Amino acid sequence: MKIVVIGGGAAGMMFSTQYKKANPEDEVILFEKSSYVAWAGCPTPYFIADELKKSDVLHGTPEDFIKRGINVKIHHEVTKIDFENKTLTVKGNEINGIISYDKLVIAVGAKSFVPNIAGYSQNLENVFTLSHAEHAFKIKDFLNENKPKLKNAVVVGAGFIGLEMAESFRKNGLNVTLIE
Ligand SMILES: Cc1cc2nc3c(=O)[nH]c(=O)nc-3n(C[C@H](O)[C@H](O)[C@H](O)COP(=O)(O)OP(=O)(O)OC[C@H]3O[C@@H](n4cnc5c(N)ncnc54)[C@H](O)[C@@H]3O)c2cc1C
Numbered sequence: 001m002k003i004v005v006i007g008g009g010a011a012g013m014m015f016s017t018q019y020k021k022a023n024p025e026d027e028v029i030l031f032e033k034s035s036y037v038a039w040a041g042c043p044t045p046y047f048i049a050d051e052l053k054k055s056d057v058l059h060g061t062p063e064d065f066i067k068r069g070i071n072v073k074i075h076h077e078v079t080k081i082d083f084e085n086k087t088l089t090v091k092g093n094e095i096n097g098i099i100s101y102d103k104l105v106i107a108v109g110a111k112s113f114v115p116n117i118a119g120y121s122q123n124l125e126n127v128f129t130l131s132h133a134e135h136a137f138k139i140k141d142f143l144n145e146n147k148p149k150l151k152n153a154v155v156v157g158a159g160f161i162g163l164e165m166a167e168s169f170r171k172n173g174l175n176v177t178l179i180e
Contacts, residue, residue, distance in 0.1 A: 001026040004088060004101035006078045008032030009039060012107035013060070016070045028070045029099075031090060033077035037062055039133035045164035048140050049171035057136065081106075130161060143172055150174060 003019060003026055005012045012030055020028050030037075038059040047057045062072040076092030087098050112129035114120055120127070128139050143150070153169035155162045158180035166176045 001102045002100065003028045003103045003105065004099070005030040005105040005107060006088075007107035007109055008034075008037030008062075008072065008074070009107060009109045010041075011109070012105070013038045013065065015105055015107060016065065017068060020069050024069065029101075030065070030070055030072045031076040031078050031088075031092070031095075032062075032072065032074045034132065034134055035074055036133040037065060037072060037074065039136070041131070044130070044136045045161070045168040048136065048143070048165070049168040051171070058133065130165065147172070152177070154179065 001023070003023075005016050005028065008030055012032070016028050016030050019026070036058060040057050040059055043052050044057050046052045047054065062074050065072045073090075073092060073094060076090050076095060078088050079091050080089035081104070082088070085100075086102065086104070087100050088104070089098055090096065110131060112131040112135075114129060126142065128142075129135055130139065150172075151174065153166075153172075153174040154177045155166045155169070156179050158166075158178050162178060162180075166178045169176045
């Protein structure tokens, strides 16, 4: 059996590890579009607050999972699924084209929802969402690079992630306004 998993977050990595343990003869290929696998969102605000290390939020490298027999391909994005013919279109440097599967697991996670706020763009250098490892490292790098001149942080949304980030920005020495 050839099992293909799309997405190297908690769901994709957990599934692949458990499946491979139970079915060592089967081939497991996992495609992750970013550079990171096994990112843990939960402790991330405390990593941004400098209370945890990078290794506390990245629970393994692609190589760690390759050693467990999972064929992890980072920088590979699945752009199309043909369910009838059981094939995927993959865009990556190693695999770039159509590959087949016997069973498919879609573990692509979720995106942050940003309502229709005038002027918002994903490319503003000091405006962030937080739902992926890449966002976490972008926020952390921005804080590290600009710390002396930063004064105020605004957090939009007072759910648990908003509250944890408000706490994290306070620990970074910023004045925080939380808007709900
Ligand atoms: C700040 C924060 C704090 C949190 N705290 C808690 C908590 O305390 N308790 C709790 O239970 N949960 C918490 N969560 C939620 C938890 O982190 C998520 O539920 C979990 O990470 C979801 O894992 P996932 O594998 O489903 O998705 P994701 O982690 O989103 O992983 C999906 C992966 O799929 C990849 N991908 C997407 N599309 C493609 C494609 N077409 N091709 C290839 N790859 C693709 C993405 O790059 C991503 O790496 C928190 C989340 C955040 C952001």
